[in-house]
Amino acid sequence: MSDKSAMIHFRLNPRSGVPPYRQLVDQVRQMVSLGLLRAGDQLPSVREVMRQITINPNTVHRAYRDLEAEGLVEGRQGRGTFVVEVRTPPTTPKRQAELHKDLGAWIEKARLAGMNDEAIMALVTLAVQEITVAKEKVTP
């Protein structure tokens, strides 16, 4: 494993309707949330992201600035952008890996049942919304 292998690699979905800068922000938040990015880890430089995906440097910068305002990362002049915050890991890596595997199995089952990706996404979204709504009722 080289250093590079641990570095986040961004993906853009141009048809999602989500603005690119927001997709970058969301991806970093998710990685941190899952413990895949930890305090001290470096984000790829703006220029590196430009090489990975076709995107304007300002857009990347905008995303990094938003993350900084949020307190999740810190830009260090001339050195790079680094993860700052370490939220309490939501669960152990092992437990999380199991859950990940279980979810993969569920998805596989859904596909065998004839659901296409769009429908799977819709069902997932529905189920997740239900937990969000339930939560809103508890913590309005």
Next chain:
Amino acid sequence: MSDKSAMIHFRLNPRSGVPPYRQLVDQVRQMVSLGLLRAGDQLPSVREVMRQITINPNTVHRAYRDLEAEGLVEGRQGRGTFVVEVRTPPTTPKRQAELHKDLGAWIEKARLAGMNDEAIMALVTLAVQEITVAKEKVTP
């Protein structure tokens, strides 16, 4: 159960970064995809949507126009907007309900493992991305 009970109820998430008109479009697409909206079903009128959520009528119109251009719904002058297309149902309602239930159980398990909603969403997104990426490799 009256007809109204089946009528789609829109929700807007102002913090998602997704433009409101797009959120409406996505929600209709998901409902159709899951068979929760079927050919002939009526979408709520613009005024009804305005009662449900704080939104400008033009924005609702825009969403319905996009759905019509997509061929998913059809505006009938003076009567309303109706679902046209019924894409092949991805699976039987019964099978789908089982999958829905299984997914709910998985989410419950994740929460018991100490994952918060944000982390659950991240894990789900990760898993779904994996199937999408896998699909891209098969059907480039």
Next chain:
Amino acid sequence: MSDKSAMIHFRLNPRSGVPPYRQLVDQVRQMVSLGLLRAGDQLPSVREVMRQITINPNTVHRAYRDLEAEGLVEGRQGRGTFVVEVRTPPTTPKRQAELHKDLGAWIEKARLAGMNDEAIMALVTLAVQEITVAKEKVTP
């Protein structure tokens, strides 16, 4: 008094070394801090600021976005940018006016003593730094 008379008018000092977007942010913060801008008050539109001072719309927008991230203002699509937060007024307007007047008198005295504006600013900065430093010792 017309509506316009109450609207904030920005000034840029190109020789201060402070980036323009930051000068705008600071000016809004000061106005709010002094109670000259209150909850619900509207900031001039980006295009209006462009007319007031020679500045790029993106720069103004950047300033407004920063203020929004800070929770001080709120941008409402298609309507404008409005002050949100009402911090507890630091003192009564009357008391504040007196203090303002006293400070004006002090400045006048300093000028009569032969101090130029640069030196006055330096002395003020020194005195203010002293309170800031004192505060840091109390709340490190």
Next chain:
Amino acid sequence: MSDKSAMIHFRLNPRSGVPPYRQLVDQVRQMVSLGLLRAGDQLPSVREVMRQITINPNTVHRAYRDLEAEGLVEGRQGRGTFVVEVRTPPTTPKRQAELHKDLGAWIEKARLAGMNDEAIMALVTLAVQEITVAKEKVTP
């Protein structure tokens, strides 16, 4: 009192938005303007500044270079950087000390009136701006 006691001690405010090199320049200018640095006085060496604050030597060099270009200081090879110019002292040290004291009293009064540091700074900035604006009208 040794020579060292009079030596300028730099401070950096990373949240001011002013670039570090500019903060150093401004601080030297202020000290000279107030007569706290006089012709022949030595500025701290680059290494000394690095001990005082976390800063890159290039940044200190840059600041000293700017001050030299301005004619305010002079770099003497192998010996250090020294203040050159003595602008006409704006007032007598005694008078200045009185004004400093008066200003300190004013600040104390403002704090007792319930103004926090932010609001005090805002009021000071406002008052100083007023004299600057007035001056511009006189000397355009």
Next chain:
DNA sequence: GTGGTCTAGACCACC
């Protein structure tokens, strides 16, 4: 009309 996003490209500050 309003705010919001993106691209393109220049220039600066810092390490």
Next chain:
DNA sequence: GTGGTCTAGACCACG
């Protein structure tokens, strides 16, 4: 090399 700021101008979303 890094991040940070600014200008210029297009285009979108919303009211």
